[in-house]
Structures are given as structure tokens and as C-alpha cells.
Amino acid sequence: MRIYFCSDIHASRKCWKKFLNSWKFYEADTIIVGGDITGKFVVPIVETRPGDYTATFMGVQRKVNSPKALEALKVMIADSGQYDFITTPDEYRTYQGDQAKIDTLFRRLVVERAQEWMAEADMKLRGTGVRCFVSGANDDFFEIDDVIASSEVIEDPNGKVIELEGGFELLGMGYGNPTPWACPRDIPEDALAGRIDAAAKGVHDLSRAIFSLHVPPLGSGLDIAPKLDDYLRPRVGSDGLEMIPVGSTATRDAIIKYKPIIGLHGHIHESKGIKQLEGVTIANPGSEYGEGILDGLLVDVDPHKGLQRVELVVG
Amino acid sequence: MATEMPTVTGVFTRASSGLVRQVRTQDVVFYGVSQIALSYIVFVVLAWGLYPGASMPIAALIATVGGLAMGVCYAMFATLYPRTGGEYVYLSRTLSPVVGFVVSFSFAFWEAFYAGVSGAFLSLYSISPFLAGLGLQMKSQALLNASTWFNHGWGIFLGGSAAIVLVIWLQIRGAGVYFRWQRWAAYAAFASIAITIVVLLLAATGALDFKSNFDSIAGAGSYNKIVAQGVKAGLAPSAPFNLGNTINFMIWPAFSIWFAVASTSFSGEIKNVQRSQLLGISGAVVLMGIAFIALTWLYQAAFGSSFLLTTAVQGVPVQAPPYVPFFTAVAGGQPILTILMSVWVVFIAVFVIGTTLIYASRATLAWSIDGVAPEWLGNVSERYHSPHYALLVWGVVAEIFLALFAFTTLLGPISGFLGLAISFIVVSIWAIFYPFVRKVQFDNSAIAWRVGGFPLMSLLGIIATIIVGYGFWRLAVDGSFSTNLGFADGGAAVGVIFAAIWFFAFKAYRKRQGVDINRRYAEIPIE
Numbered sequence: 069m070r071i072y073f074c075s076d077i078h079a080s081r082k083c084w085k086k087f088l089n090s091w092k093f094y095e096a097d098t099i100i101v102g103g104d105i106t107g108k109f110v111v112p113i114v115e116t117r118p119g120d121y122t123a124t125f126m127g128v129q130r131k132v133n134s135p136k137a138l139e140a141l142k143v144m145i146a147d148s149g150q151y152d153f154i155t156t157p158d159e160y161r162t163y164q165g166d167q168a169k170i171d172t173l174f175r176r177l178v179v180e181r182a183q184e185w186m187a188e189a190d191m192k193l194r195g196t197g198v199r200c201f202v203s204g205a206n207d208d209f210f211e212i213d214d215v216i217a218s219s220e221v222i223e224d225p226n227g228k229v230i231e232l233e234g235g236f237e238l239l240g241m242g243y244g245n246p247t248p249w250a251c252p253r254d255i256p257e258d259a260l261a262g263r264i265d266a267a268a269k270g271v272h273d274l275s276r277a278i279f280s281l282h283v284p285p286l287g288s289g290l291d292i293a294p295k296l297d298d299y300l301r302p303r304v305g306s307d308g309l310e311m312i313p314v315g316s317t318a319t320r321d322a323i324i325k326y327k328p329i330i331g332l333h334g335h336i337h338e339s340k341g342i343k344q345l346e347g348v349t350i351a352n353p354g355s356e357y358g359e360g361i362l363d364g365l366l367v368d369v370d371p372h373k374g375l376q377r378v379e380l381v382v383g
Numbered sequence: 384m385a386t387e388m389p390t391v392t393g394v395f396t397r398a399s400s401g402l403v404r405q406v407r408t409q410d411v412v413f414y415g416v417s418q419i420a421l422s423y424i425v426f427v428v429l430a431w432g433l434y435p436g437a438s439m440p441i442a443a444l445i446a447t448v449g450g451l452a453m454g455v456c457y458a459m460f461a462t463l464y465p466r467t468g469g470e471y472v473y474l475s476r477t478l479s480p481v482v483g484f485v486v487s488f489s490f491a492f493w494e495a496f497y498a499g500v501s502g503a504f505l506s507l508y509s510i511s512p513f514l515a516g517l518g519l520q521m522k523s524q525a526l527l528n529a530s531t532w533f534n535h536g537w538g539i540f541l542g543g544s545a546a547i548v549l550v551i552w553l554q555i556r557g558a559g560v561y562f563r564w565q566r567w568a569a570y571a572a573f574a575s576i577a578i579t580i581v582v583l584l585l586a587a588t589g590a591l592d593f594k595s596n597f598d599s600i601a602g603a604g605s606y607n608k609i610v611a612q613g614v615k616a617g618l619a620p621s622a623p624f625n626l627g628n629t630i631n632f633m634i635w636p637a638f639s640i641w642f643a644v645a646s647t648s649f650s651g652e653i654k655n656v657q658r659s660q661l662l663g664i665s666g667a668v669v670l671m672g673i674a675f676i677a678l679t680w681l682y683q684a685a686f687g688s689s690f691l692l693t694t695a696v697q698g699v700p701v702q703a704p705p706y707v708p709f710f711t712a713v714a715g716g717q718p719i720l721t722i723l724m725s726v727w728v729v730f731i732a733v734f735v736i737g738t739t740l741i742y743a744s745r746a747t748l749a750w751s752i753d754g755v756a757p758e759w760l761g762n763v764s765e766r767y768h769s770p771h772y773a774l775l776v777w778g779v780v781a782e783i784f785l786a787l788f789a790f791t792t793l794l795g796p797i798s799g800f801l802g803l804a805i806s807f808i809v810v811s812i813w814a815i816f817y818p819f820v821r822k823v824q825f826d827n828s829a830i831a832w833r834v835g836g837f838p839l840m841s842l843l844g845i846i847a848t849i850i851v852g853y854g855f856w857r858l859a860v861d862g863s864f865s866t867n868l869g870f871a872d873g874g875a876a877v878g879v880i881f882a883a884i885w886f887f888a889f890k891a892y893r894k895r896q897g898v899d900i901n902r903r904y905a906e907i908p909i910e
Contacts, residue, residue, distance in 0.1 A: 086907040093907045110395040126829035144827045153395075163395065170395045192910075289763040341752050341761065359464060359824070361476065362907060379898055380752060382476070383907035 069233050069371075072096035074353050074364040075282070075334025078207070079107030079178070081146035082360035084185050086383050091198045093383065094366055098232060099198060100225075102334040103205020103242040103282040104355075105185075106178045106212060109150040110170070113141065114160050123152075149357050151177040179211050186219040193221040199232065201225050205282040205334070206244035206253040225280060227263060229270035234371035236276045239267050239328070244283040244335060245316040248296060261318035268326055275374070277328040278367075283316040284333035285323050285345055290352035291315030292339045323348050329375050330367060342378050351378050415643035415667020420501075420738075421576070422731040424678055425508040425706050426796045427635040432618060432692040433863040436625025437632035439679035445630060446637035447672030449850030450644075452843045453807055454664040456814035457644040459830045459840050461660045469645070469742075470806055471749050477821055478813055480904045481886050484755055486806045488882035489875070491746040493802035494739040495777045496874075498550075499784030500794065501739065502543020505732040506533040508706055510542055513725035515703030516712025519600045520721060527702040534704055540789035544782060550737045551778045554744075555764065555771045565737060568730040575726035576674075579711055580681070582724060586714040587684035593714040594687075600713065601701045606690065609700070613693025621688045634854050634861065636675045638797050641807060641851075643667040645742060686710050740781070744773040753903055755889045798871040801858040802878050807851045814844030 072090045077083040084105075091099050113123040120133045125145055132138050145152045153173065155163075163169055193200055202219075203226035204212040216224045223230060225240025232238055243253045243260055255263075264281065271277045284290035294302035295310040303310045314336065323331045324346045331350035340354025340363060354363045362383040368376040431439055457470075464473040470490070475483025511533040518526030532538035553561040585591040594606045613619035643664050682691060686707075694705035703709050708728045712721035748770050751761025764771045788794045818825040818838035825831055825838065832839040859872060890900040 082909065085909040089907050089910055093905075094902070108396060112395065126827065126831070128829060128831050148827060173395065292763075342758075343763075356464075359476075377897065379903070380754070381903050382753075383905070 069098065069236065069369050070094065070096045071278070071367040071369070072099045072364055073102060073280070073332045073351075073367060074100070074355075074362055075102035075205075075332075076104040076337055076355035076357060077101060077362070078104055078149040078355070078357045079146075079151065079181055080149035080357040080360060081143070083149070083357045083362045084188070086360075086362040088189055088192045090362070090364065090383065091193075091196070094364075094381065096366070097198065098201070100201040100238075100280060100332070101203070102240075102280050102332055103203050103226075104207040104334060105182065105202065105204065106208045107149045107151055107181070108207075110153050110173060110177060111145045111150050112153045112155050112160050112163070113138070114155055114157055116157065121154075125150075146181075147360050151181065153177065175209055175211060178209055179215055182212055182215040183218075186215055186222060189222055190220045199223070201230070201238065201240070201280075203240050203242045203280075204253065205242035206247065206251040208242070209252050227267050229267060229277075232278070234276075234369065235273065236278060236329070236369055236371075237271055237273070239264075239271060239277055239279050239281075241267065241279075241281045241319075245318065257316060257318045260316060261321060264318060264322045268322065271326070274326050274328060277326065278330055278332065278369075279323065279326070279328040280332045281316075281319045281322065282333065283319050283335045284339070284352050285320030285331070285350060286315035286317050287313045288315055288320065288345050288350055289343045290333055290339050290341055290350060291336050293336050294338075320345070323350060329369065330378065332365065332367070340380060342380065349375060349378055351380075353380060356382075412663050412666040412670065415645075415664055416671055419639045419643055419667065419671040420731055420735045421639065421671060421674055421678075422509060422728045422735075423504070423639045423796075424636075424675060425504075425512075425708065425728075427639075427675070427679065428682055428691060428707050429695045429705075430635050430863060431632065432695050434625075434628040434632040435622035437628040438624055439632070439636075439683070440676040441629050442632040443636040443640070443672060443675035443679060445633045445850070446640045446854075447668060447675075449633070449637065449847060449854065450640045450668045450672070451665055453641060453811050453847035453851050454644050454668050455661060455843050456811055456840065456847055458660040458664045459814065459843075460810065460817075462830050463824065463828050469746075470810055471746060474809070474813065475753075475904060477817065477824070480900070481883060482809065484750065484886045485879055485882040486809050487746050487750070488885065489802050489878045490806045491743040491777075492780075492878050492882075493799040493875075494743045495780040496784045496799040496802070498547060498736050498739040498743070498777065498781035499543070499786075500788050500796070500799065501732060501735045502547050502781065502785045503539045503788040504543075504796070505546050505729070505736075506539040506542030507704075509708065509725070509728045509732040511538075512704050512706040512709035513712070513721065513729065515701075516709050516721045516725075517718055519701060519703060520712070520716070520718045530704070531702060536789055540786055543785045543789070546733045546736055547778060547781050547785065550733065550740060551774050554737065554740060554774055555769050561737065565734050568734055572727040572730045575723055575728075575730075578720070579724045579727065580677070582711060582715045582720060583678070583681040583685045586686075587681050591714055591716065593685055593710070596713050596716045597710075601699065605700055606687075609693050609697070610687065610689045612697060613689050616693070616697070618696055619689030619692045621692060630853070631857055631861065633850075634797070634800070634857050636672075636679075637854050638800050640668055640672055640675065641804075643671070644807075644810075645738065682707055682710075685714055736781070740774060740777055743777040744770045747773040747777070754893050754898060754900055755886055793870045795871070797858075798874070801855070801871050802875040804851070804855045804858060805875065805879065808848070808855045811844055811847035811851050815841045815848060816844075817841075 226242045295312045337355035342351040353365045366379045471487035514530035750756035
């Protein structure tokens with residue numbers, strides 16, 4: 069069985085479309101997004117006069133004045149993992165400085181994008197026989213879970229154990245250890261450990277268990293991120309960024325304790341790699357969603373021989 | 384009712400965005416300043432006489448303009464692909480995997496070369512003149528002998544080796560330890576540079592009498608005698624201004640100034656605020672360009688052009704090397720000033736080794752991850768989180784180059800510049816074409832700026848290609864002061880060929896393992 073795993077696509081339309089095609093491209097039987105499917109920016113497109121629009125996207129002011137150009141701008145915004153929001157100057161002003169209102173807008177746009185994605189997945193994967201798993205992770209609002217559940221073809225492994233072909237089992241965990249941003253699914257390490265332990269009780273054969281734990285194990289080499297100062301700015305020395313491990317002790321303990329066949333992780337975009345932790349293969353595909361590049365992992369497992377190969381790919 | 388449009392329409396972010404803010408611009412400037420390695424100004428002055436009529440400040444200005452254009456191109460690519468890994472990342476993804484690898488390998492290899500050669504520079508151009516100045520001021524034969532020892536064979540090798548081993552040990556102990564040491568060294572270096580500039584200003588204005596100080600240690604009338612000998616030998620006075628030679632001389636200050644681009648090896652996640660790279664690289668290039676211009680002018684004003692031109696060839700009649708740190712010590716006239724002014728020359732020389740090794744080891748990590756280098760090279764120490772094997776491998780390569788520099792005449796000070804400049808020229812040329820070849824990505828990006836409808840990136844790429852390209856050509860043909868020893872030309876070519884063979888060999892090796900390297904870079908089609 070071949071598994072394609074990616075993570076942290078953060079609402080990138082282009083990455084999602086690539087993901088839905090990944091099974092064909094890589095000849096995979098099972099495809100997984102390991103969480104963080106929602107975006108971080110809304111780009112207001114302000115209609116200054118009927119038919120004339122302006123937006124600041126990627127720091128550059130864009131002016132469009134035709135339906136075709138407007139559509140192209142919206143695609144550009146969506147491809148980079150951001151949400152467009154058509155508005156008027158008056159309405160735009162009402163959002164400025166009102167974080168609660170902005171967050172409400174976010175939730176609406178996030179859910180709408182997720183609904184579009186589920187519909188697209190149903191259309192493209194129905195009848196193909198491909199198993200597709202998507203779960204929310206620490207960055208994702210809880211509303212996403214209901215949207216994923218509405219899909220005909222997508223399964224959500226978050227906090228569950230799902231049986232795969234060949235006797236393998238997939239354990240998913242989208243919750244993460246605390247981050248400086250207090251994300252929706254950030255929980256204390258002991259609570260995270262409790263959730264993983266609870267889910268692991270459902271595994272029948274740990275030697276055939278595939279753990280998809282969003283946050284990589286602490287100190288594993290898959291969790292190296294820039295050290296931040298008090299203002300959440302990366303600290304730079306005279307020789308570059310200061311990097312530190314920011315993974316989870318709960319994840320680390322779980323990998324060491326249960327020794328699954330492989331640990332699949334995401335969360336830290338800049339820390340892609342394949343490593344060993346106490347004899348267990350663990351991997352993080354990294355993420356370049358903002359450029360529309362889909363970083364992924366190919367995992368080949370055999371019912372008789374176990375883990376055959378793990379390979380990083382850039383799609 | 385239609386109302387006035389808000390002047391700026393920014394994006395909205397979530398309360399819990401998970402976003403990392405941009406790197407501070409001053410941090411990028413600080414990093415660029417470290418990369419530029421001002422202490423290499425020593426051999427800029429030494430090489431000056433080989434370009435009759437060249438103006439050091441104007442050559443530094445030309446190098447600064449070229450470095451600025453190229454640096455902005457690098458920063459724009461970093462904005463487009465804000466990932467750790469520098470040119471390897473964006474060249475392998477937007478131009479060609481093999482080109483990305485070859486450029487990256489070449490840069491890493493020659494960075495390791497400079498890890499070794501910088502060790503030699505430390506002994507030769509930093510420690511030796513420091514000890515000489517101090518020895519003469521304190522009338523200590525032991526210090527003078529030590530200075531002479533650091534100027535030759537084993538002194539060069541052991542002094543350099545000690546620095547290489549120290550830096551590798553610090554880096555293996557982890558980035559935190561290394562950065563802490565380097566941060567304090569940098570603060571001390573900046574203070575030391577400030578003291579040096581004050582002393583040079585005093586010497587240039589006559590408040591400190593360099594000539595008299597020199598005569599007091601070398602014998603009455605020594606200064607005038609040196610100048611007279613220079614005139615007799617045709618070394619002095621300096622020839623009338625010659626623009627052609629000034630442009631040709633540009634490669635010497637460029638050797639330092641152009642390296643500010645290395646900050647593109649790190650970037651953040653938020654593309655629309657990545658202008659810290661643009662401002663940071665530009666700031667570092669301009670700041671150090673000004674430092675080069677000011678220091679070269681001050682050296683001439685304080686020591687005299689004829690004196691510098693003559694001593695660069697004939698040396699000085701005392702047991703000391705004819706390098707500007709020694710002359711600066713003489714100008715200061717006090718042992719305590721000599722010690723304070725040597726701090727930047729020594730510290731920067733030590734930590735330049737660190738900057739080169741960090742680039743090489745990080746590039747190796749990226750290759751390992753992409754499967755075009757052995758996995759063990761990408762191994763990160765669980766205890767210290769440092770790529771210890773990569774550091775050790777490149778450390779051995781550095782030691783080999785240090786030995787070659789110390790014990791043979793194969794290598795010269797900027798022998799490796801040609802190999803490094805391959806990256807500069809490839810990135811500059813690719814910057815011209817990128818906005819057209821990758822139009823969608825460019826238009827989507829934060830740097831989709833146009834001047835009269837023409838992409839700014841292309842415009843800067845053209846300017847950079849002209850200046851950097853000319854410098855690249857000069858490096859290949861310039862016969863002065865060992866710039867293009869056979870090792871440099873041959874080594875640059877061999878480096879490229881070796882890298883290409885390495886890439887395709889690994890590709891074939893991976894294929895035998897059932898791994899298709901092409902698939903690692905191939906884009907999934909969208910339907």
C-alpha cells in the first residue's frame with residue numbers, strides 16, 4: 069500500500085487541487101492531509117466604483133476593472149492560501165480595528181472554502197477507491213470538523229483509529245501543544261498525552277499502526293523553528309536565524325511508548341525531513357503552501373514486510 | 384453614498400493567526416555586515432598598487448552599486464520563496480533541480496574553501512600584524528618572533544586550525560551557544576571599528592603623527608626613505624586616475640561587499656512583509672560600502688598613498704608585515720590602542736569561518752533531505768540540534784585548504800571568489816528572465832513591481848548581470864595578486880562539473896533504490 073501524506077496546506081486552493089490529484093500522480097492508495105487546512109489572511113477587495121476594485125495583496129496594491137481580471141485576482145488570492153472578501157469602502161472601515169468582527173468573517177470564509185473543497189473532493193474521488201483522510205489541527209477552527217464530516221469520501225481520523233488496507237491502522241491527532249498564538253486546538257502537554265493515550269487504546273496491532281500526530285516530537289529534528297522574541301519576531305544573530313526545537317513532549321513520549329510503524333507529522337513548515345526516534349521512523353513533509361508548492365511524503369507499507377520506504381516529494 | 388476610499392487597504396488576520404512576524408530589518412543589516420567581513424580590507428589595500436591609477440574609494444563605490452542591484456535580486460527571490468536554503472530552494476524549484484544543486488554545491492564548496500583560507504587570513508592578516516605592532520611598541524622580541532611565526536607555514540596552519548576547531552566545536556554545541564559567543568564578539572568588533580576610525584581620522588588630520596610614530600620604531604627618516612625607494616622603483620607616487628583600472632580593481636572590495644546576500648538563506652513565512660530582506664541587504668551593502676570607501680580613503684590620508692604602494696611590495700624595515708592593521712597600530716602609538724583596534728580584525732576573521740561553515744552545513748542538510756546527498760550528512764545531533772556530521776566533513780575540507788594555503792603556493796586570497804561568483808551570476812541572470820518565464824508566480828508575488836511596465840526585478844537583474852558579469856570575467860582573466868591562479872579557474876570549473884556528476888550519480892543511485900529524484904521536484908498537475 070502506498071500512502072501520500074501532506075500537511076499544513078492552509079487554505080491554498082492550488083495545494084488542495086494538487087492533493088486531490090496526488091493519488092494519480094504518485095500512484096497512491098491512500099492520501100492524507102495531516103491538519104491545518106485553514107488560512108490566515110483575508111484580503112479585502114474594495115469596490116471603489118461600480119466595476120472598479122482595489123486590493124492590497126502580498127503587499128502590492130492591485131487594481132482591476134473587469135470581471136475576468138477580478139476572477140483572476142480571486143484565484144491568485146486563493147492559490148496562496150488567503151481568502152478574498154468583496155466589500156465597499158464603508159463596510160471595509162467597519163472592520164478596521166474590530167478583531168471580533170474580523171474573526172467572525174474569518175469563520176464564515178473558512179467554512180465556505182472548506183465546503184467548496186469537500187464538494188470538489190466528493191466529485192473527484194467518488195468511485196475511485198482511494199481512501200482520503202483530512203483532519204483539522206491546532207490552527208483550524210472546530211467548525212471545520214462538521215464540514216469534513218459532511219463529505220462522502222473524506223474520513224476524519226482526528227482522535228480515532230481507522231482501519232486501513234492490509235491490517236494497518238491510522239491514528240490521528242490534530243491537537244497540539246501550546247503555541248504563542250493560542251490556536252483553537254492548542255492544549256497542555258498532559259492533556260495532549262491523555263488524548264493520544266485514549267486513542268491508542270483502540271489500536272489492535274501497534275506494529276501496524278501509523279500515527280498521524282500533527283505536532284512533531286520534541287527534539288526530533290522535525291521540530292526546528294525560529295526562536296521568537298517577545299514580539300513574535302524571529303531572533304537573528306550575526307549568522308542567521310536562531311533555531312530551536314518546539315515539538316511536543318507528549319508526541320515524543322507516545323512515539324517512544326507505542327512504537328508505531330511510522331509517525332507522520334506537520335506543524336513546523338520549515339523542518340521537513342525523515343528521522344529516527346528510538347527506532348521508529350518519523351517524518352515531516354514541511355510546507356510551502358504560500359507558493360502553491362505541495363510538499364509531501366510517500367510511504368510504502370507491506371502487510372508482510374512492514375515499512376518499505378519513506379520518501380519526501382515536492383509536488 | 385459613495386465615500387472616499389481608505390488610503391491603505393491592508394489584509395485582515397485572525398486573532399490566533401499562528402503567524403510569525405517579520406525578521407527585524409536591523410537584524411538582517413547586522414547579519415549582512417558580519418558576512419561582508421570588513422577585515423578583508425587588508426588585502427584590498429595590498430592589491431591596490433597592481434592597478435595603477437585605480438581609485439580604491441571609487442572601486443568600492445562601483446562594487447557597492449553592483450552589490451546593491453544583485454542583493455535586491457536575491458532579496459526578491461527570498462520574498463518569492465521565503466524558505467531556509469537560499470538559492471538552492473528557488474533555483475531548484477523555478478529553474479532546474481540540477482542548476483539549483485550545482486550552484487548550491489559550488490557555493491558551499493567554496494565557502495568551505497574560505498573556512499580554511501580564512502583561518503590562514505586570521506594568522507596572516509590579523510594576528511601577525513597585531514603582535515608585530517604590540518611587539519614593536521613594547522619592545523618585545525618574543526612578540527615580534529611570534530608575529531613572524533604566524534606569518535609562515537606552521538604558524539598560519541596552527542593559528543587557522545585553532546580557529547576552525549573552535550568554531551566547529553561551538554557550532555556542534557548548538558546554534559544557541561555559537562550565537563551567544565558571536566553576538567558578544569560582534570559587539571566588541573563594532574566598538575573596535577569605531578575606535579579605529581577615530582584613530583585614523585586623527586592620523587589623517589595630523590592630530591596623531593603616523594610618520595613620526597613610524598620613524599620612532601623603524602629609525603629616524605625611515606618613512607621618507609621608504610617613499611623615496613618607492614619613487615625610485617616606480618611604485619610611487621600613485622599614477623593619475625585611471626577609470627579602466629578602477630573598474631578592474633572593483634573585484635577586490637566586491638569580494639567582501641557582495642556577500643551580504645547570504646541573509647536570503649533564512650526568511651519567514653509572511654511574504655507581504657518580507658521587505659526586511661530588501662531593506663536589510665541593501666542596508667548592509669550600503670553601510671559596508673561606505674565603510675570601505677571611508678577606510679580606504681582614511682588609510683591613504685593617514686599613511687600616505689606612496690607609503691602604502693611601496694610597502695605593499697617592498698615591506699617595512701622592521702620585523703612586521705606591511706599590512707594596514709599594523710600601520711593603524713603604529714598610528715595609535717599606544718599598546719592599549721593597538722589591542723583595542725585589533726579586536727575587530729581578529730574577531731571578524733574568526734567568525735567569518737563560522738559564517739562559511741554554517742552556509743555549507745545548511746546546504747548539505749537541504750541536499751540530504753532532497754535525496755541528493757547521503758542521509759547521514761543530514762543527521763542532526765539530538766542533544767545539540769546541530770548538523771554535526773556535515774560540520775565535521777566541511778571542517779576537514781577546510782583544514783585541507785588551510786594546509787594548501789599554508790604550505791604551498793597553489794592558492795591566493797581570492798582564489799575562491801570565482802567559484803562563489805557562479806551563484807551571483809546565475810541568480811542575476813535568472814532575475815532578468817524570471818518575471819517572464821514564471822509570469823504567474825511573479826504577478827502573484829509581493830515583488831510584482833514594475834517601472835514603466837517593465838519588471839523591476841528584470842531591470843535590477845540587467846544591472847547586476849552587467850556589473851557582476853564583468854567582475855566574473857575579470858576574476859577569470861585577472862592576473863594580479865593571484866586572483867586567477869590555475870587553481871581558481873580550474874577549481875571553479877571542476878567544482879561545477881563535479882557537482883553535476885554528483886547530482887546525476889545520486890539520481891542514478893536513488894533510482895536503483897526505487898526512488899525517482901525527478902518526482903521529488905515534479906509539480907503535480909491541476910485538473
